[in-house]
Amino acid sequence: MSSSTLLTSNPPLAMSASTPAPDAPKPIHTLLLDSSPLLLNTPGISTLLANAHVLVTTPSVLAEIKNEEAKSRVDTLYTPFLQLRSPRPESVAFVKSFARKTGDAGVLSQTDFEVLALAYDLECERNGGDWRLRNAPGQKRLNGSPPEKVKEEEEGPKDGVAEEEGPKDSAAGEQDAPVEATEDVSERLQTVNLDQEPEQEPQTNNPVEEEDDQQILQQDAAAENSTNARGAPKMLQVATMTGDFAMQNVLLQINLNLLSTKTCKRISQIKQFILRCHACFATCKDMSKQFCPRCGKPTLTRVSCTTNDKGEVKLHLKANMQWNNRGNVYSIPKPVTGSANQKWKGPSQGGGKGGWGSDLILAEDQKEYLRAMSGAKRAKAKDLMDEDTLPGILTGERDRGGGRPRKAxxxxxxxxxxxxxxxxxxxxxxxxxxxxxxxxxxxxxxxxxxxxxxxxxxxxxxxxxxxxxxxxxxxxxxxxxxxxxxxxxxxxxxxxxxxxxxxxxxxxxxxxxxxxxxxxxxxxxxxxxxxxxxxxxxxxxxxxxxxxxxxxxxxxxxxxxxxxxxxxxxxxxxxxxxxxxxxxxxxxxxxxxxxxxxxxxxxxx
Missing domain, CATH: 2.60.120.260 (Galactose-binding domain-like)
Structure with missing residues (x-):
């Protein structure tokens, strides 16, 4: 294959982790970096520069890097090639609203929202609007058609392609207009020098019929319109590289381009784990939860789910799932009334044998669980040696002690x-x-x-x-x-x-x-x-x-x-x-x- 063929071929959408050839076109125009590739230094700066024309990040991402070694590496290798940009407030509000609908807003920080908003801004700038994005999770179709298609329809025939319909105010006697357009196309085709394309066969002396030429042009136009309708450009105008699963989920559901930090390839499907209630079938993305946020029962199970590039979320459940039957041999002891009727004599008198079952926690709103959580909150202390921790006398923050007043x-x-x-x-x-x-x-x-x-x-x-x-x-x-x-x-x-x-x-x-x-x-x-x-x-x-x-x-x-x-x-x-x-x-x-x-x-x- 000649060099001219390489230059005219379409660049791949998913690039490899290895550095492309020097004469190969870069598959990405603008690459937005989160803190993950900067901290892990994966992929290297040479790979990023070989695959993207512009590297962009936000000032808050650089401010998140606290490690001295990582900060020195970023200042030396990445900062000379990074462009710092801040998103628009309207875009931040949009991604926050979108993340609330997907259920990821609770685990995303302000820096994450700014990175998502900047990716949205860059996508709209490079592609002339949000026509290839989604405004809500689960949206079946994209927001609209590409602006290039609309422009071609308004300007009329281009590069020898004739209009199929004449203007609405044309006279009734102009019925031969399509034939004239076809003859014009055939005349232009005869002037085209096909020897300029190395891969095509040289032009023969056999005459080309006008109907065949018109059919070929219509097929090319249909293929071009189909490509534009799918919103898949030849080059990735904007792509985001992050290792945060919540950010990846939001990016895919908005239909923003996402790259992997390990393989440096385009991600079309992500897999993560969530909690699903076995009783009311509610889902929760906070893996630290012990009780269902809807019904309040300890029936949460860990299941895997995948999100594709269409924004569709699919749960993967076991076909032969067996619920844990531990504790079903003996019944829960009957509750014993309190001290009002003098029946409560002590812990040994309540519950089963030896007081078993007197302090069972069966729901999130039980007083035993609330008391334990309150004690754990009071026992939680900050590390005074942490460089991100400031004393309360400087921040004005006061420890309320679980809501109880301080001792006078x-x-x-x-x-x-x-x-x-x-x-x-x-x-x-x-x-x-x-x-x-x-x-x-x-x-x-x-x-x-x-x-x-x-x-x-x-x-x-x-x-x-x-x-x-x-x-x-x-x-x-x-x-x-x-x-x-x-x-x-x-x-x-x-x-x-x-x-x-x-x-x-x-x-x-x-x-x-x-x-x-x-x-x-x-x-x-x-x-x-x-x-x-x-x-x-x-x-x-x-x-x-x-x-x-x-x-x-x-x-x-x-x-x-x-x-x-x-x-x-x-x-x-x-x-x-x-x-x-x-x-x-x-x-x-x-x-x-x-x-x-x-x-x-x-x-x-």
Missing amino acids: HPATDVFRVAVLLRRLGLPDDVIPCILDHADYTYRVTGSECTEHFHLGYHQSGRIYTAARLQTNIVPTSLRAIHFTTISKDQDFSWDTSNHGTYNGSWTWFEAGLLHDNRLNGEFNFLPSTRIDGKTIYINVHAERRYRTHTTTWRITDDDDFIQKVFQGVRDGKPVAVAICARFRAWVNNVKFAKIEFDLQPVRKV
Whole structure:
């Protein structure tokens, strides 16, 4: 095969990992790189340059590289050939919306979204729009036809190809126009020198019939239109190289070109593993899940799935799948009631033999599982030696301790710390900031109420307790407000599916400013005043035992209503807790409520 034949042949869509010949055309115009090929250095920079005209990435991808060796290699080998570009905000919004529909948004970072959005931008630029892409997962057809085809239809015949139909406003006597066009084509064909093509046979003296010439031209035009309709150009205008399975899934479903980081070939189908519920058949891509996100049962199984270049997702299930029957020999022990009827004597009295089965976790909303997850969250600690970790005093992030309020310190200790900081020569305006970051405050009780009260629908919104700052306290020293309640929902409900959960409960508590001038001195119960409050606690649905719950509002909370309450309390207005219930059959039972204030007396120093 001659060199001229090589230059005129179509470049392959899937390139090999080896470096092509020097005179071979590059199969890719623009190659977008994720962090995977940069970190692994696979394929090498020489292979990438031999197969692509332009190498592009985003600034956030380079910022993700923290390893010193990899960063030095990227700066030396890749940076001279890389072009940095940022995607448009509209494209970022599009890929985020697309990833939510595919279920991959939860495992993609902001950098991943920017890479996907830049691939979308480059594809639209190089191909003149999004005609070969999809706007939604599962879309059967592409968005449209290529703009070149539309342009050819508007401009008319090109390169000797005659129009099949004349203009609409042509006269009735111009019926011989197709014949004239055919004769024009035959005349042009006679002037074509076919010796310029090495692979074709030399022109013979046999005459070529006009009908055969016209048929050949029509077949060529049909083949060209078919190629354009499929959206498969001779050269890959834009391709993306990444090793992230979630990104690969989104790229294929949008119909963006994807390359493998190992073989450097075009990927038309990817395989990954997901979780599938054996009970409700829901799918979940978060492999760390232990319970089904739809039904809440521990019936998730690991299955493989493939996604092709058409965006079709196919699950591969076992034909002879056998569910795990372990634990079916003995039945689950019957539940034992609590201490209300004095039947609970200890762990050995519940469940089966030796207390077996008393703490079985069968669903995600069980209190045992929630308690274990809360403890695991509190036990999770950050590595202080990690270079990506900043102390909370610089980031402003505070550890809430699982949502529970921090333990208050004695007022004398707070004063002593303030004096020590002042002796160190720190300015007076810096000391409060240090104590704020450390949450070093002391606590005072504003009000308490211990009256047993049963509130129904007709009394909803009644005030149970209220408190204001004492006159000897500097208003700016207020840092937090704590609301503590001991209450329960009614003992019965027909909605048995929500028993023991916070769903379907219609009794709750609200807190807000009390706009009433009758509050003088100690205050416990004001039955005829209502507030415009914010919900602080919802009772557990149809629970028989009382629960203690504490809600904390801090001065640093980004909430307009909470900031309005703090401003009102500083101005001398009282803050109140109201009891609420919605329907006539629902009763809110409360026996205790307390309002506390966290203060920093150093504001007065």
